[in-house]
Amino acid sequence: MTRKNIPTVLVTGSAGFIGYHLAQLLLDEGLRVVGYDGLTDYYDVKLKQKRHEMLAASDNFTACVAMLENAERLQELCETEHPDIIVHLAGQAGVRYSLENPRAYLESNLVGTFNVMECARKLEVDHLLMASTSSVYGANTDMPFSEQQKTDTPLTFYAATKKANEAMAHSYAHLWNLPTTMFRFFTVYGPWGRPDMALFKFTRGVLEGKPIDIYNNGEMHRDFTYVTDLVHAIRLLIDTPPVRPDAGAPIAEWDSLSPAAPYRIVNIGNSQTVRLMDFVEAIEKECGRKAIKNFMPMQTGDVPATWADATLLQELTGYSPETEVGDGIAKFVTWYREYYDI
Numbered sequence: 078m079t080r081k082n083i084p085t086v087l088v089t090g091s092a093g094f095i096g097y098h099l100a101q102l103l104l105d106e107g108l109r110v111v112g113y114d115g116l117t118d119y120y121d122v123k124l125k126q127k128r129h130e131m132l133a134a135s136d137n138f139t140a141c142v143a144m145l146e147n148a149e150r151l152q153e154l155c156e157t158e159h160p161d162i163i164v165h166l167a168g169q170a171g172v173r174y175s176l177e178n179p180r181a182y183l184e185s186n187l188v189g190t191f192n193v194m195e196c197a198r199k200l201e202v203d204h205l206l207m208a209s210t211s212s213v214y215g216a217n218t219d220m221p222f223s224e225q226q227k228t229d230t231p232l233t234f235y236a237a238t239k240k241a242n243e244a245m246a247h248s249y250a251h252l253w254n255l256p257t258t259m260f261r262f263f264t265v266y267g268p269w270g271r272p273d274m275a276l277f278k279f280t281r282g283v284l285e286g287k288p289i290d291i292y293n294n295g296e297m298h299r300d301f302t303y304v305t306d307l308v309h310a311i312r313l314l315i316d317t318p319p320v321r322p323d324a325g326a327p328i329a330e331w332d333s334l335s336p337a338a339p340y341r342i343v344n345i346g347n348s349q350t351v352r353l354m355d356f357v358e359a360i361e362k363e364c365g366r367k368a369i370k371n372f373m374p375m376q377t378g379d380v381p382a383t384w385a386d387a388t389l390l391q392e393l394t395g396y397s398p399e400t401e402v403g404d405g406i407a408k409f410v411t412w413y414r415e416y417y418d419i
Contacts (some may be wrong), residue, residue, distance in 0.1 A: 083137070085109040086315075087160035089145065089193060090167030092116055094271050095208070095262075097128035099164060099308040104135045106312075111158045113151065114167060115144040119174070120272045128269060145189025155196040162315055163200075165193045165207040168238075171273055172212060172378060175235035186238035187245075194249050204256045204318040206311065209243055211263045211300070211346070211383050212236035220350070221300075221386040224261075224342045233378035243342065251338035256318035260311065263346030263385045267304030267405055268412035276406065279357060280413050283364045289357075293375040297353035298382040300346045303405040306398035310345045313394035346385025347398045359403045363410040 086103050090096035091112025100110045112132060116125050132138045139158065143150040145167055169175075169185040190207070197205040214222045215230040231237040243259050250257040266276045282289035319341045335341070361367055375381070391397045413419070 083107065083109050084162065085111060085158060085160045086162045086164060087111045087113060087155065087158065089113045089163075089165045091132065091140065092125035092129045093166060093170075094269055095265060095304060095307065096166045097132065097269055098267075098304050099166070099311055100132050100138065102308050102312055104132065104137055107137070109137045110135075110139070111154065111160055112138065112140045113145075113154065114140070114142060116142050117144075119169070119171070124269070124272070144185075145192055146184050148192040148195070151192050152196055152199075155200055159200060161203050163193065163197050163202050163205050164311065164315070165190065165205070168208065169235070170271065172233050172235050173376060174273070175233050176377060179234045182235055182238045186235075187241060190242050190245065194245065197255060198249060198253045202255075204258065204315060205246070206258045206260065206315060207242060207246055209239045209259045209261045209342070210236065211261050211344070211385065212380075213240045213243070213261065214383070215380070220382065221348065221384040222344065223386040224344055224389055232380065247335060247338055247340050250335070250340035254321065254339060256320065256339040257341075258314055258317075258319060259340075259342045260314065261342065261344050261346075261385075262307065263300040263302050263344070263383055265302050265304050265307050266409060268409055270304070270409065275356075276360070276409055277413075279360050279368065280364065280410055283360055283366050283368045284413075284419060286366070286369065288369040288371040290371050290373050291353065291357065292373045292379060293381060294372045295354045295357075295370075296381060298350040298384070299353065299356070300348070300350050300383050300385045301356070301402050301405070302345060302347050302385075302398055303400035306347070306400050307345055310390055310394065310396060310398060313396055314343060314390075317393050341389075343390050343393065344385045344387050345390060345398065346383075346387050347400070347402075348385055348387045349402075350382060350384040351402050356402060356406075359406045360410070362403075363407050
């Protein structure tokens with residue numbers, strides 16, 4: 078343990094959507110949080126700055142603004158703060174942007190993640206947790222998606238980099254006996270969300286009376302996960318590090334433990350699949366206006382449906398995300414109106 082025996086958690090991507098919510102949850106519990114974020118201009122930097130500003134209201138929060146690719150700066154920070162836990166959420170996000178700028182994903186998601194793993198190895202942290210994505214399921218059609226399914230058919234370079242992260246992390250867990258948990262997120266939404274995500278764009282379009290693009294002519298289904306449910310699940314997983322099976326960990330059919338390393342992959346999803354048009358109707362209801370719908374064909378690299386089997390999460394933590402989509406959308410629209418003074 079570190080300063081005054083208060084555990085220290087390094088959260089990469091702390092000015093990001095999920096990173097902010099997780100950091101706030103940890104601070105509310107009295108933990109020390111070291112935030113690391115590049116504050117890139119992929120979307121509105123003011124939104125990221127505001128998230129960091131709110132976190133900085135706590136004396137237990139320390140922020141470092143730097144890129145993951147800057148190995149020396151990341152290593153220097155880790156040597157100074159010596160975190161007990163690392164939760165790696167930073168990276169180049171966005172499925173569609175990976176078609177325009179794949180190099181950003183190479184540098185952030187591969188080189189940056191390697192730098193994080195090196196710090197975790199050198200510090201011998203108690204637990205390394207890293208974000209993956211439901212996009213790794215790619216062309217799989219057998220749903221709900223379970224951790225045991227093969228993920229050898231990524232449809233975008235973004236998904237390919239996240240699949241590579243999973244493989245990289247397994248090798249480090251095996252070689253250095255580094256307890257590692259990968260989580261696969263399923264369409265996360267909620268207040269302080271990303272402007273490039275559907276809920277944000279749809280809400281903005283409806284309130285401004287502008288058309289919204291609806292792909293695959295609306296024949297899309299998603300497993301939507303409310304952000305506070307997601308970070309609660311991450312918090313519980315922090316306290317559930319995997320161990321090597323030969324050190325006494327039980328192996329059951331539902332478990333995704335590797336037989337060769339203290340490593341596991343966990344889906345975090347709502348275990349429900351929601352029709353996109355029902356999602357849009359819920360936004361219309363909360364905004365009090367009808368959307369101007371621009372129906373479009375499927376986008377390259379996109380998939381028609383996602384659906385999480387979250388059995389393993391429930392088995393490990395006793396918790397399952399449960400926020401209904403209508404309730405989550407209502408909270409987001411309330412936040413959006415307040416933040417943009419509408």
